[in-house]
Amino acid sequence: MNILYLNNEMTIGGVAKCILILAKELSSENKIFIASKEKGALLDEFKKIGINNISLYDVENKSPFNMVKNVIKIVKIVKENNIDIIHSHHRMTTLLAKIASKFVKVKVIHTQHLCIEDKFKLTNLALKNIRIITVSESAKRILVEKSNLNGKKITTIYNTIETSCKNKEVDTRLIELKNKGYFIVAQVSRIIDYKGVYDFIEVAKKTGLKCKNIKFFLIGDGPELDNVKKTIIEQNLEETIYILGAKNNVIEHLKYIDILLLCSYIEGLPLAPLEAFSQGVPVIATNIDGTNEEIIDGENGYLVNVKDTEGFKNRILYLYNNKEKFIYMKEKSKEIFYERFNHDKYIQQHRQIYKKLKNK
Known part of the structure; x- marks a missing residue:
């Protein structure tokens, strides 16, 4: 299947690292695409495995004009690359992807990386009626209790990490x-x-x-x-x-x-x-x-x-x-x-969710 990963930016942080792990492990059996801001410290790591970033406009800019431009961009990406699943890792990119899915046939899934403390209504708007992955049971509980989301649509998958690195240079x-x-x-x-x-x-x-x-x-x-x-x-x-x-x-x-x-x-x-x-x-x-x-x-x-x-x-x-x-x-x-926090379990759980979502 063709999978598009969305995030605000691919910085050297936990969210982008998780996307990179998924891209590396799943690229042999799927066609992987990423879209985010034009600049990001981890973009070179994606290039090394043959994945180039498709630039989005700054999703933090919530002006109607900017949001429309991003929705149009996502629709274009989906059409040109026959995307089956959009897996978004940022609340606003998920909202944009959900709007885009109204104009083009694509399934949307969201990973919630933070235990949010505010913006519960916006979170409900962005995530309602789509499949959600949370990285902890606490994050799931907050989405259910504070943002009134359906717990049956939420699965917790603990994060994992890469335990080896080619760059051996230490300060x-x-x-x-x-x-x-x-x-x-x-x-x-x-x-x-x-x-x-x-x-x-x-x-x-x-x-x-x-x-x-x-x-x-x-x-x-x-x-x-x-x-x-x-x-x-x-x-x-x-x-x-x-x-x-x-x-x-x-x-x-x-x-x-x-x-x-x-x-x-x-x-x-x-x-x-x-x-x-x-x-x-x-x-x-x-x-x-x-x-x-x-x-x-x-x-x-x-x-x-x-x-x-x-x-x-x-x-x-x-x-x-x-x-x-x-x-x-x-x-x-x-x-x-x-x-x-087993690496193989992390990948397998994602495979299962993608398969179920695509066949639904």
Whole structure:
């Protein structure tokens, strides 16, 4: 079948990574197309497997004129490429695809990646009467309870990740500090407020005052990057916190990391913990919807309250000082990853949904 994946943009983030995994695995038996903004850090990865991006107008622009242009564009893509299924990964691209489906024969499916906190009516408008995949049971519950969507049309499929990477280059600062015997704690996320990046700085500051042998790394990029750099300098934390920027080979960097933090306020089912678990790295994260379906407290990591920087600090120091527990968690991280977030299961579940949708 011919499948069109829609998203706002193909950045180095969880959503685009999931689309890339599906495209790689399903391209041998299907014709795959993608459409998003003209620019995106992961577009080159799609090109490597022979998939070029078809440019959409900015879907965040909700003016009627812009929406009409995008609907016309999607209809054209469907007609020219005989698309059977549109799989959209963004609320607005799903709404546009649903409107387009009124003018051309195509099935639409949506993946909900976030546990939404607002815009429940818009979500209902965009997703009503179509097949939905959620990346966590929490995301499904919110769609049913808050957006009044039919739970029978919603299937939860836990995310997966690629456990290998051709790019083996790792930032030399990370390697040097690890080789000197420092204990490495990192957060991998967009540098944006709702990822708790300023809490991460506070955790690093508090922990550094208790133990000089622990160093912190922030891996990612985003709109708060300049402010975060400024905050680190203002608080004289340049020798405690290192910013590495966005990396397309996080897996390779995780091989040098002891603990992963995730200080987020909202998620769906974040990929960074899964990447960490696959490399035997325990995760300390906020106890929020989605994330708390990945972490079994005390087994593959710890859950702490949102903004509880003292709790993060205490958990880091506990694992640093208790090697036996730390080693146990490293082993459990890998074990739980392969039990619950299996790559083959992820692909097979999507195959089944596509087949049912096409034959309906």
